[in-house]
Amino acid sequence: MKQTTINKSFSISGIALHSGLDTTVTVKPSGEDTGIVFIRSDIAGSPHIPALTSSVVATSYATTLGVDGVTVATVEHLMAALYGMGVDNAVVMVNGPEIPILDGSAVAFTELIDDVGIRKLDAARKYIVIKKPIKVSEGDKHIYLYPSENMEMSIDYRIDFAHPFLAKQSFSSPFSKDVFRREVVRARTFGFLKDVEMLKANGLARGGGLNNAVVIGDDDILNEEGLRFPDEFVRHKVLDFMGDIALLGHHIIGRFEAYRSGHNMNHRLAVKLLKSQGRFEFSTTGRKKGGSVYVVKPGVPAYVGGAVTA
Numbered sequence: 001m002k003q004t005t006i007n008k009s010f011s012i013s014g015i016a017l018h019s020g021l022d023t024t025v026t027v028k029p030s031g032e033d034t035g036i037v038f039i040r041s042d043i044a045g046s047p048h049i050p051a052l053t054s055s056v057v058a059t060s061y062a063t064t065l066g067v068d069g070v071t072v073a074t075v076e077h078l079m080a081a082l083y084g085m086g087v088d089n090a091v092v093m094v095n096g097p098e099i100p101i102l103d104g105s106a107v108a109f110t111e112l113i114d115d116v117g118i119r120k121l122d123a124a125r126k127y128i129v130i131k132k133p134i135k136v137s138e139g140d141k142h143i144y145l146y147p148s149e150n151m152e153m154s155i156d157y158r159i160d161f162a163h164p165f166l167a168k169q170s171f172s173s174p175f176s177k178d179v180f181r182r183e184v185v186r187a188r189t190f191g192f193l194k195d196v197e198m199l200k201a202n203g204l205a206r207g208g209g210l211n212n213a214v215v216i217g218d219d220d221i222l223n224e225e226g227l228r229f230p231d232e233f234v235r236h237k238v239l240d241f242m243g244d245i246a247l248l249g250h251h252i253i254g255r256f257e258a259y260r261s262g263h264n265m266n267h268r269l270a271v272k273l274l275k276s277q278g279r280f281e282f283s284t285t286g287r288k289k290g291g292s293v294y295v296v297k298p299g300v301p302a303y304v305g306g307a308v309t310a
């Protein structure tokens, strides 16, 4: 499998969820082994912020990257779109401190990547292959990452909010571009009405509204259009998870099991993985029967669990 970039640039503008500012992102092609790099085009000298775990400076309610005090917030949906669509290298120019929230999902980013197309570069893609389990936990919340017998990435994600409307939901699937596009990208950001005042008092969610988030009241959602999937919430958690894991800078061959995780725990897992010498190795080729390292299973029903259990 070769590394990739996009064929040509695309731009999109909109309000940002937490700052409430209008910003524009322009995603441009870039060369092999450059990874994803954010550039704050509104700041003198256009500082560069590599989209890497080592650049993460905050994980409350969104993932924020920063270098030398220059930050870019809420990168996770765009990062998930680039990772899920298989874009290894790109430059992301943004003219403000936060990526636009758009409709709260990653569907617009994904469609734009589809529109411009993806091209292969000469260098081989370097995967992180998990060799021994890596675990992070806090109370009953956890993420376990195991070696994959099938030499693929798979994800099993469960949530339980102990809320009458949103209790247990789960998502379990091998991960591929098809699964990502079909099952994950349309799932929107969500929040509880009871938290909205607290968020706004803390200067967050200034750009939030029913056009870019599912808002959950006492026993129903406030959005008149309803949900896009009965289990849209866990699917969005998977989207966020992908965006955070994308900051490892490499595709992962491993089996993730996440329970009630969030941006902070996702980040902790990535940090622990990178420090876990001997628990993973880099690989550019498959180790199983000499075949492709990335096993995509088209046509396999992706979605296993997930009923809303009130």
Ligand SMILES: [Zn+2]
Pocket: 076, 077, 189, 236, 239, 240
């Ligand atoms: Zn999100």
